[in-house]
Amino acid sequence: MGRGQYILRRLVQMIPVLFGITIIVFFLIRAIPGDPAVAMLGERATEPAIERLRHSMGLDKPIYVQYAYFMRDLTRLDLGKSTRYDVPVTEILFTRLKVSLFVVAYTVVLTILISLPLGILAALKKDSLFDNIVRSALMVTLVMPSFWVGIMFIIVFSVKLGIFPVSGYGTGFLGHLRHLFLPSLTISLAIAPILIRALRNSILEVLTQDYVKSARAKGLAERQVMTTHVLRNALIPTITLLGISIGGLMGGTVITEKVFGLPGAGALLVDSITARDYAMLQAGTIIFACMVILVNLATDIIYSFLDPRVRF
């Protein structure tokens, strides 16, 4: 089976997964007590007002009918209207997603920039002072909670030194780069230690393999041994880890978003739970689910480039 066919098959496999997700999301949200009409109209709302809103939201219908309507709209790619803000959910969600995705992409770039050199150098200079410093520093950044790191960054780099903005996401690409540096770095610091350790260990393991010995024996330059033989093989477990981390990042940037006051999608979804904004929650969860599946797919595809032995 070719790569194209494989991708197609994986995409088709998404459909039952997504279907399962719609069921879980739809019924789980409705299992939380608390009427969305009351959440929206406030505690002083009159009964007739609540009745009318429930009717207009379709909440007075049996739950399976509501689900049928939801699925019908979904097949038309209509994700519904936010009950809280009274606009189509996509209008708010997509602007928010842009911010979140920028942070995720930025984080990935920073994480790679940090992890690759440190991981390789730590492995090559195994047990040296450098290796020890990297490893112990990693333990520290790993255990520091992101919200704390974020606040410390803001205090030091934004409030005291004024190098970076306190919050917001700026305008234009360069503005985004500047504004989102601290938030992305904060998240990177939580992921990078795991990647560096994994990379260091797998490089050390690969270095003991016979094919590395024979590569050296046939007189290849050390640089070439490292790039074509060692790194290429050592990167596979690291990429798996990175793929999983990105999947987690999709909805998991919420704490960082809150600390840096970013109008991201994670924070929006959390607030939507309190407001019982069903449509927003459903749409957000489904979109996040799609993205996680796609990232996993992308990870699998990258394997095939790194390791020709990977067959579909």
Add this chain to the structure above:
Amino acid sequence: MNQLWLQTLQAHLEAGHLSRRDFIKRATALGLSAPAIAAVLAACGGDDDNGADSTATNASSSGAAESSPTSGGVTINQNVTPTTSAGGSPVAESSPTSAPTGAAGGAVTFSRQVDSENLDPVTQDGNINIWIFMSIYDQLIRVDQQGIDLLPGLATDWSVSEDNLTYTFTIRQGVKYSDGSDLTTEDIKWSIERARDTEDSPWTFTLTQVANVETPDDSTVVVTLNQPWAPFLSDISMFNASIVSKAFADSVGVESLVDQCMGTGPFALKEWKKAESMTLVKNEHYWEEGMPLLDQLTLTVVPDVNSQILQLQGGEVDGVIGQGDVPFNRIADLDKDPNLQVIRSLSTYNNFMVLQTQHEPLGDVNVRQALNYATDKKAIIDTILFGVAEESNSFMPNGSLFWNPDQEAYPFDLDKAKEALAKSTAADGFDVEIQIRSGNDQQAAIATAVKDMWSKLNVNVTITPLEATVQRQNYRDEKFAVQITGWTNDIIDPDEIVSYAILPESTNNYHTGWQDAHAIELANQGRTEHDPDKRRQIYYEIQQIHRDAAPWVYLYVVPYVDALSSKVQGFFHHPMGQYDFRNVSING
């Protein structure tokens, strides 16, 4: 002791809410030093104890020609036509600080933790909306900056018929909406009728007495009531009676008023990125000379309080404003920062616990009194609120119209508490649940303190944190024993809070289920009685009944706290809650 507290008391004194004697009494009770008290008294002027009441009140009033001072109380005579012609324009009198002092132009950004949801004055429910759209819409009458008097708004003048049934308003001429169109009397008629008739509005009760609104000419609006209604002028100053452009509502559809606005107020809504930011711009056609000063005002939404404060310190925003957005434990810190100013404003923000009386043994008045006696309000204020609050003695907020400052608060007295409990049906103690809002640290701290205090009575408290919507739903469904909640006045007249706390129609008396036939009768009398002295007696009596029946555990009244950059000038947080941005300016 606490400087903040002294300043708050000083504000009460200056506003005439407190007599000098009461000021000294309270300040001493709070442990403020004698030199500090003397300094404030000297700064506030005045020469004797009794005189301070009326002079302080009159100094701030213009709408009411007569005042009848009583001890510590505030006075108003709502039936007196304002004497606005004499002594300058009513606008200048409307606010002691109203002569714009700062430089015109510029833009400021304030942050709030939560975004508004609905800017339609009629259908919305919540301060997060009201406090903002009051800068977009005007009403016929406005409340003065002390929160105790009524001043001309879109009406320059008004008169009341002998039978107290017909109110004739003279409408200000030349007023324009922010789109440049003219204010018409037809808009006023339409707005008031919509506020009265919209079924989805939680606020129609304030205007049910309005029988008829007529517009005999371009400058007159005549409102006829179906029965004499003492709070009427207060009610017409309330946010739901905001005047909206009918032509605009017709063009966009009434349901779009939720997020589109067209008013005659100082600011106009320019852009609203929901859950993110709201941008208000100067209404170029605003009728008050030289106001507003700012060209633009942006309100961003930052859900995390630490980020809010960091943004303020980093100069990214010019202020953190809101109801409880600035946590009390940060005030002292922020006060020390030379680049910041913490503004505490006189409020009517009363905090209390509601006891659901159908929930045994809370149906027993002795039990409820015992819980009140066993609650050490001062300890809560000192330890949890960092001293930035005042004990509450009534269901009416301290300093509000017809609040009885002399009513005895439940003292913290364990012997009395035990005595009351011994007389009750639950003499051996009982188990009770306090429902709090999860994530609300202040409620959690109060509940924990109360759990400890009540345990002395062998009352075993379980604290249940609930997600906000669930808590609210339980409250509406009366599925709770004890919840911690609060209140802010929207009008100066006590009728609004009385409607909620005494008359069962709107919320079954704060969902306590408690009712008292005599109090209900008095509350209805208070609505039709026009003599201020008689009304005061009526409301004093109602307060006594409520206190003795104890359906609430009274806690405290807190000032509004806003933290601003020291570059911002002229910010005013009105006692009715709304922000007054008209004089806000920015330096540098």
